[in-house]
Amino acid sequence: MTPISFEFYPPKTEEQRTQLDRSVQKLKAHAPQFMSVTFGAGGSTLSHTPETVQRLRSQHGVAGVPHITCVGGNREEIRSLLKLYRALGCDRVVALRGDTPSGMVRSGDMRYASELVELIRAEHGDHFHVEVAAYPETHPQAEDALADLRHFKIKVDAGANSAITQYFYNTDAYFRFVDDARALGIDIPIIPGIMPISNFSQLRRFSEACGAEIPRWVVQRMRAYGDDVDSVRAFASDFVAALCRRLIEGGAPGLHFYTLNLSKPTQAILQRL
Numbered sequence: 001m002t003p004i005s006f007e008f009y010p011p012k013t014e015e016q017r018t019q020l021d022r023s024v025q026k027l028k029a030h031a032p033q034f035m036s037v038t039f040g041a042g043g044s045t046l047s048h049t050p051e052t053v054q055r056l057r058s059q060h061g062v063a064g065v066p067h068i069t070c071v072g073g074n075r076e077e078i079r080s081l082l083k084l085y086r087a088l089g090c091d092r093v094v095a096l097r098g099d100t101p102s103g104m105v106r107s108g109d110m111r112y113a114s115e116l117v118e119l120i121r122a123e124h125g126d127h128f129h130v131e132v133a134a135y136p137e138t139h140p141q142a143e144d145a146l147a148d149l150r151h152f153k154i155k156v157d158a159g160a161n162s163a164i165t166q167y168f169y170n171t172d173a174y175f176r177f178v179d180d181a182r183a184l185g186i187d188i189p190i191i192p193g194i195m196p197i198s199n200f201s202q203l204r205r206f207s208e209a210c211g212a213e214i215p216r217w218v219v220q221r222m223r224a225y226g227d228d229v230d231s232v233r234a235f236a237s238d239f240v241a242a243l244c245r246r247l248i249e250g251g252a253p254g255l256h257f258y259t260l261n262l263s264k265p266t267q268a269i270l271q272r273l
């Protein structure tokens, strides 16, 4: 069985908390390896990520895993977060640079995720399994695809254990990226990030920002279905499930689902697999 994991964002309101609880309850049934919780760079969810990780671990009994970003936070803040997560029983973290609105980065901050990985290894040895991000379609701020791959290798050499990719809808990009990484001597598992499709116009905005390409034929299909919600849902689930199937058949070591705190779009895919 291919290991799976789910990603959530930390709820801020009571209503969002209830929704998270409902989704976690349903998705737990798929026996995920872990459930991760994002972290808003710049401090916006500074207090909500630990609280949510704790909620996952104590209330739901699942392996809650925090994301930690290094821009917008100083080393001392990161040190105390790592201590807190250790105290909560965490032995895995997702280490990222994060994205901060311009002007919010304070002096002395780390610039790249590789520096965060170095700090974790220097101060916690092998305690944490460290996941990092990878970009089969290239990080939008990278000079070019090869420079981005070399930067990925710096993170791995700093001590990352595995990587989760940005979402993509083109398996060729993933398999080529894995081949290129192997050719550079990167041998850690590279787990595809999977974005189920629920709100298509929101997805198009996200994809513009993070550089993920949505195939033209998919856009045309979605446009044709218009407000026919049932057709949109069925098509989106079939399309993403087929993508997952190709990834598994091609040897992907796991699947990481960006749930956006919703259970149904992810479940619809898992049921099809």
Ligand code: FAD
Pocket: 037, 038, 039, 040, 041, 067, 068, 069, 094, 095, 096, 097, 098, 099, 111, 112, 113, 114, 132, 133, 134, 139, 140, 141, 142, 143, 147, 148, 149, 151, 152, 154, 155, 164, 165, 166, 167, 193
């Ligand atoms: P890095 O690895 O530091 O790379 C960032 C850029 O800098 C790249 O263009 C890279 O090529 C370049 N670079 C790296 N090292 C060097 C170097 N030594 N010299 C020159 N250039 C270099 N964001 C959040 O805010 N919170 C989250 O919880 C979160 N979770 C995520 C989870 C996953 C699985 C993924 C894929 C992304 C997530 N993000 C999150 C988004 C992520 O923070 C952004 O994509 C961010 O822009 C880059 O983060 P990174 O860790 O990949 O950065």
